[in-house]
Structure formats: C-alpha cells, structure tokens
Amino acid sequence: KQEVTQIPAALSVPEGENLVLNCSFTDSAIYNLQWFRQDPGKGLTSLLLIQSSQREQTSGRLNASLDKSSGRSTLYIAASQPGDSATYLCAPEQNFVFGPGTRLSVLP
Amino acid sequence: DAGVTQSPTHLIKTRGQQVTLRCSPKSGHDTVSWYQQALGQGPQFIFQYYEEEERQRGNFPDRFSGHQFPNYSSELNVNALLLGDSALYLCASSPGVGTTEAFFGQGTRLTVV
Numbered sequence: 352k353q354e355v356t357q358i359p360a361a362l363s364v365p366e367g368e369n370l371v372l373n374c375s376f377t378d379s380a381i382y383n384l385q386w387f388r389q390d391p392g393k394g395l396t397s398l399l400l401i402q403s404s405q406r407e408q409t410s411g412r413l414n415a416s417l418d419k420s421s422g423r424s425t426l427y428i429a430a431s432q433p434g435d436s437a438t439y440l441c442a443p444e445q446n447f448v449f450g451p452g453t454r455l456s457v458l459p
Numbered sequence: 460d461a462g463v464t465q466s467p468t469h470l471i472k473t474r475g476q477q478v479t480l481r482c483s484p485k486s487g488h489d490t491v492s493w494y495q496q497a498l499g500q501g502p503q504f505i506f507q508y509y510e511e512e513e514r515q516r517g518n519f520p521d522r523f524s525g526h527q528f529p530n531y532s533s534e535l536n537v538n539a540l541l542l543g544d545s546a547l548y549l550c551a552s553s554p555g556v557g558t559t560e561a562f563f564g565q566g567t568r569l570t571v572v
Contacts, residue, residue: 355501385560394463394549395502395563440501447492447515449501 353378355450357441363456370428372453374441379419381444386415386426388437389452395440399426431457461486463552463564471570472540480535480567484552491533492561493525494549502549508533509556540571 354377364370374384383402387395399408401417401424408415414427424441438452464483472478484491490509494502504517508527522538531552537544547568551561 387563392547392566392568394465394565395551397560397562400560447504447507447517449494449503451501 353443353448355441355443355448357439357450357453359453360451361454361456363458364431365458366431366433368431368457370431370455372426372428372439372455374424374426374443374450376422376424376441376443376448376450378443379422381419384415384417384424384441384443386413386424387440387442389440390437398439428455431455433457433459463488463550463562465548465550465564465567467567468565469568469570471572474540474542474571476540477536477538478540478569480537480548480550480569482533482535482550482552482564484531484533484550485562488552488554488562489531490553490556490559491527491531492551492553493533493535494551495519495544496547496549496566498546505535507556514556537569542571545569545571 356375358373385400386398399415401408412429417424438454440452442449466481492507493505496502506516507514511527524536527533547566549566550564553559553561
C-alpha cells in the first residue's frame with residue numbers, strides 16, 4: 352500500500368527566499384508523480400508532472416525532481432512570492448494517494 | 460476550454476439523506492476520479508470511472524457509488540449521510556487511464572448536519 356509523507360508540514364518564510372518541499376513515498380514502482388497547489392477551500396491546481404523516465408521538470412520558478420529508487424521527490428521554489436502561499440501536495444502514480452501537504456506562507 | 464466543472468459548489472444535507480454530486484471533465488478527457496478531502500488533510504481516493512465502468516476503488520463503503528455517462532460526465536452518490544461525510548469532494552479528469560496528468564475541479568463542499 353502506497354504511503355506518502357511530506358516535510359515540512361508547514362513553512363513560513365519572508366518573500367524572496369528559495370524553498371525546498373519534500374515528498375516521500377513507500378512504493379517506488381510508480382509511473383509518475385504530480386505536484387499540486389491548493390488554495391484554501393479550493394480545488395487542486397496541477398504544477399508539474401514528472402514521468403518515471405524523467406528526473407526533473409521545470410516550470411517558471413518551480414523545479415521538481417524525482418528519485419524513484421529512494422522514494423523521494425523535491426519541489427524547489429525560487430524567489431518565493433506572497434502569491435505562492437498555499438498548500439502544496441504531491442501524489443505519486445495516477446494521483447490515487449496524496450501526501451498530507453505542506454502549508455506554505457510567504458510573508459511580504 | 461472550460462476545464463473540469465463541478466456542481467453544486469456548496470451543499471447542506473441532513474443526516475440520513477442522500478446526495479448527488481456532478482462532474483464534467485475537461486474537454487478530451489474520458490477518465491474521471493473522485494476524492495474526498497476532510498479539513499486539513501490530503502484528498503482520499505474514492506473511485507475512478509473509465510468507459511462508463513468503475514475501474515478502481517478506494518477504501519470507502521458501499522454508501523458511496525458513482526456513474527459515468529456516455530459523454531464522460533460523472534456523478535457521485537452518497538446514501539445514508541453521516542456527519543463524518545462532511546468534506547470537500549473533488550473530481551479529477553485525465554485523458555485515459557495510465558501515466559497521464561490529472562486536472563481537478565474546484566470541488567463541492569458538503570456539510571452534513
């Protein structure tokens with residue numbers, strides 16, 4: 352059974368800092384991993400999808416890496432902005448199992 | 460492209476009642492998945508529909524049932540509502556079953572009183 356953990360659970364930083372959010376999963380036999388953001392009370396917005404054949408994906412200030420063998424993914428946010436404040440969720444393999452999320456607050 | 464749309468956005472029901480939630484997938488998507496998200500937690504997978512059939516199911520009781528129509532839209536039905544069913548219900552669509560990106564709707568907030 353796939354289990355997903357995310358560290359840290361919450362993070363509060365001043366604007367401009369570079370951030371690293373971590374996702375760990377127990378079953379490494381996955382095809383892909385997707386990162387989402389969720390604003391309070393809203394649905395999920397897809398940020399990045401990493402296929403198992405890839406090690407990294409980049410979109411603007413976001414970069415996500417995937418290491419299947421160690422069961423880890425990392426989301427890197429460069430030059431954080433107040434608009435990045437949200438909960439960030441990772442989901443390996445067809446999004447059936449989600450991590451609990453990292454709640455990010457970027458202070459102006 | 461309208462994306463994934465869900466209706467209604469909010470709903471209040473009484474314990475023991477039944478509820479139906481609706482989802483229209485993103486254009487070109489034929490696979491719909493449903494999730495339940497309690498406050499402060501990550502989404503929990505309920506089930507997935509493809510070609511009008513339930514393909515996979517999470518650890519939810521039979522009170523939770525669904526349907527997919529020929530136009531790929533989907534319904535989630537919950538019978539005999541419990542207070543613990545209060546949650547945000549999310550629908551996701553993708554272009555087929557497999558290693559594809561999923562897109563989510565804005566969700567339906569269900570409150571059971």
